[in-house]
Amino acid sequence: MAVADVEVLQKVPTSPLAAAFQRAKAWDGIGLLAVLVLLYVVLSLKSPYFLTTDNQLSILQNAAFFGIVAFAMTLVIVSGEIDISVGSMAALSSSMLGVFVVNHGVPMPVAVVLVIAAAAAIGAGAGAMRAYFGVPTFIATLALYLALKGLAQLLTNNFPLPIDSERFFYWGDGRVLGIPVPALYLAGTFLVLIIISKKTVFGRSIYAVGGNAKAAGLSGINVRRVKILVMMIVAITAAITGLLQTALLASGNSTIAVGLEFDAIAATIIGGAALSGGKGSIVGTVMGVLFIAALLNGMVLLSVNPYAQQVVRGAVVLAAVLVNVWRTRKSSLE
Amino acid sequence: MDAAVPVLDCSNLSKSYGPVKALIDVDFTLQRGEVRALLGKNGAGKSTLVNLISGSVQPDDGTIRLSGQEVHWDGPGAARAGGISVVHQEFSLVPGLTVAENITMGRWPARNGFINQERLQAEAQRALDMLGVDLPSWQLVGSLPIAQQQMVEIAKALVDDPDVLILDEPTSALNATEVDVLLALIRRLAATGVTVIYVSHRMKEIPQVADRMTIMRDGREVATLGIEEANPERVAALIAGEATEVEAATFHDRSSAPVALSVRSLAVDGILNDVSFDLHQGEVLGIAGFLGSGRTELLEAIFGLRHDVSGEVLVGGKSIRRRKPRKMLAQRVAMTSEDRKHAGIVPALGVGENVVLTARGRVLPKFWLRSRAEARLQAATIDQLAIRTSSPAQEVGTLSGGNQQKAVIGRALAAEMQVLLLDEPTRGIDVHAKTQIYGLIRELALSGHSSIFVSSELEEMPLVCDRVIVLRAGRSCEVLAGEQVSAERILALTMKEAD
Structure with missing residues (x-):
């Protein structure tokens, strides 16, 4: 009303192309991309088999078994929370599916829906504990880590429940146009979550809540809802991962x-992503997923001692955190 | 719109917090397009007035009219929707979101949950255009310099087309050039009809930006002046009020006593500029200056909490290089932080335990606890400082602010520190406790301790200090000693234009 037409000073026209270029220059992921490319070059020089289509597809298939969860975990960590119960949630999902289908004769599609609904409810519960009672998600999901694992073993007596369904196995081990089905799930989850994170009010609210919860709340963002939803989404992806593994192993299994x-x-x-929240991206996580999957695959191809592999995995995470901290400190000094 | 109707008209506003009258019968009227500076020392009622106008707090009495209509806000959201936006001193931005997303946060245009980027950008751009600045709206706020973040903060307040925009110390984080840009920008906003309330301490800026100024003291509006009738001396006198009768502490000229601590050409890029002084044994030296003048940074630089310091610090004539807190403590120099809760006490530990933290390994053995020696030291310190606690085991977090502060100072004394760097030791404690702290600092001076006393409450300076250094924009400008130390005088000097 009062402010209608204002003389705009200091206006510098910038073309979309120039803006895109500046954006690319400022992109955090450029270093990681370089490291990923370097890893590929080294591994393909060390092992002639590494770059074959078969091996690359197998990397993607294996990547699916943690990548689907990693994408959702990114949203959780950006919101300033964490979920360490996803492994147990996957094991429980697998066990529940076995019990439903094998012991109770529930039709497979119904059983799948039931399992995912149960996971969603448990995840939302952990989120609600955080949102309404202030229980840190680290503690809530630490408790779930034990409880869900125990529940899975209780349901199955810790024995695999063989499932006999050719159509179901196709999910874990089948191929579409030569591409492993789990890899397609990985791609699908990526697409859905990147659209959510970049294009929706909910997605941007995750960044706002993780970056400055107080400011977000004062601006009218429903902070509690955001926290509950991200915890629910990661639990759902954990259940999907459990189901994919069940299909691959052809049994409901509490040890997966x-x-x-x-x-x-x-x-x-x-x-x-920063564990303090507000920072991280699905695109960055894609590269993180590919990096870990390629590294694991490469170490197997080069027959690195399995115990040494674990040391390498730990060292890689530590190095990544150090690089993040160092970069944050550098940019805060500027 | 009728030009004669004031855009904001507050009459007889009053507000009490318990027995404390924060605001008494204040009238405050603003015309459309006016820039009004609001001045007063801490506790004068500025923030209370701002909080009432912006709906964070409801008045006990009095009315607020906006363009002639009486309004009752039930929260900041309602005031915002009604046309009053506030830019607070602390930033409320999310570093991981873009400039445009921050500006429009909480009201992102969307359909079916999907953000309409075009409309979002357009709305953000409209706010930026109103402000007349060109910021890359797609850039992450975290990657912008502070000055530009401040612009984003103001743009965020403009999204709702406010009639009244309240700026609380908007320049405290900015350098001189950035301040000029911001002031020009506020003038431009005012020219478009926005009314601005400008809360600031900086006398230099006010004539550049404000049309009139309102001065508050002790919860009352004491004067509203046109900018042309306001000269710094008059304003300082109005802010400070009549000189309060001071219980004259006995001051001593210590300039002939040995030097306990010297600072030579201390500098921190953009914050401190060539600060030098000597602190004599048994002397209390005050550092006066407004927020952002570099007071805290000066203490941090001396105590080794910063790594971007040039210049020299000498303790007992010996230059201390590569300063670190542990190194300074070994030289018997201790610092108490202005942030008592987070950097002072350990709330869950007992008072006694808090008191001996520094002493362990210095006065007390380093590894094994010697319970009898500890208990004796704890009891002696609690007794010496008259800390009111049921026992040394009582959690220090449960004590009053004044007693917590005594425990923090007690920690330095128990470790037999000689030089105390006290950053706002009286912040957030009641009047009675303040008097006790003043007395304590004077007593310590008599027993040979030297102190540097930093406070934003200038009227404390004459009660405590033998000498006062006035800091403006990171430079030590004047030194006042003995009789010259008066609150009014210090205030006038702190507000004087930088040369």
């Missing part, structure tokens, strides 16, 4: 997905 939380969090951190 051990260490899933590590790979998912590691991929997110390598992708540039």
Whole structure:
């Protein structure tokens, strides 16, 4: 009303192209991309088999088993929370599916829906504990880590429940146009979550809540809802991962997905997310996922001692965190 | 719109917090397009007035009219929607979101949950155009310099087309050039009809930006002047009020006593500029200056909390290089932080335990606890400072602010420190406790301790200090000693234009 037409001073016209260029220059992920390319060059020089289509597809298939969760974990970590119960959630999902289908004769599609709904409810519960009672998600999901694992073992007596369904196995081990089905799930999850994070009010609210919860709340963003939703989404992806593994193993199994939380969090951190919240991106996590998957694959191809592989994985995460901290400090000094 | 109707008209506003009358019968009227500076020392009622106008707090009495209509805000959101926006001193931005997303935060245009980027950009751009600045709206706020973040903050307040824009110390984080840009920008906004309330301490800026100024003291409006009738001396006198009768502490000229601590050409890029002084044994030296003048940074530089310092610090004539807190403590120099809760006490530990933290490994043995020696030291310190606690085991976090502050000072004394760097030791404690702290500092001076006393409450200076250094824009400008130390005088000097 009062402010209608204002003389605009200091207006500098910038073309979209120039803007895009500046954006690319400022992109955080450029360093990680370089490291990923370097890893590919080194591994393909060391092992002639590494760059073959078969091996690359197998990398993608293996990447799916933690990457789907990693994308959702990125949203959780950007919102300033964490979920360390995803491995147990996957194991519980697998066990529940086995019990429903094998012991109770529930039709497969119904069982799948039930399992995902249960996971969503548990995840939302952890989010609600955070939002309404101030229980840190680290503690809430630490409790779930134990409880869900125990529940899975209780349901199955810790024995695999063989599932007999050719159509179901196709999910874990099948191929579409030569591409492993899990890799397609990985790509699908990526697309859905990147659209959510970049294009929706909810997605941008995650960044606002993680970056400055107080300011977000004062600006009218529903902080509690955001926290509950991200915890629900990551639980759903954990359940999907459990189902994919069930299909691959052809049995409901309480011992699967051990260490899933590590790979998912590691991929997110390598992708540039800050555990303090507000910072991180799905694109960065894609590179983190590919980096871990290629590294694991490469170490197997080069027959690195399995114990040494674990040391390398730990060292990589530590290095990634150090680089992040160093970069943040540098940019805050500027 | 009728030009005769004031855009904001507050009459007889009053507000009490318990027994404290924060605002008494204040009238405050603003015309459209006016820039009004609001001045007063801490606790004068500026913030209360701003909070009432912006809906964060409801008045006990009195009315607020906006363009002639009486309004009752039930919260900041309502005031915002009604046309009053505030830019607070602390930033409320999200570093991981873009400039445009920050400006429009909480009201992102969307359909079916999907953000309409075009409309979002357009709305943000409209706010930036109003402000007349050109910022890359796609850039992440975290990657912008502070001055530009301040612009984003103001643009965020402009999204709702406010009639009244309140700026609380908007220049405290900016350098001189940035301040000029901001002031020009505020003038331009005012020319478009926005009314601005400009809360600031900086006398230099006010004539550049404001049409009139309102001065508050002790919860009352004491004067509203046109900018042409306001000269610094008159304004300083109005802010400070009549000189309060001071219980004259006995001051001593210590200039012949040995030097305990010297500072030579201390500088921190953009903050401190060539500061030098001597602190004598048994002397209390005050550092006066407004927020952003570099007071805290000066203490941090001396105590080794910063790594971007040039210049020299000498303790007992010996230059201390590569200063670190542990190194300074070894030289018997201690600092108490202005942030008592976070950098002073350990709230969950007992008073006694808090008191001996520094002493361990210095006065007390380093590894094994010697419970009898500790208990004796704890009891002696608590007794010496008259800390009111049920026992040394009582959690220090449960004590009053004044007693917490005594425990923090006690920690330095228990460790037999000789030089105390006290940053705002009386912040947030009641009047009675303040008097006790003043007395304590004077007593310590008599027993040979030297102190540097930093406070934003200038009227404390004459009660405590033998000498006062006035800091303006990171430079030590004047030194006042003995009789010359008066609150009015210090205030006039702190507000004087930088040469």
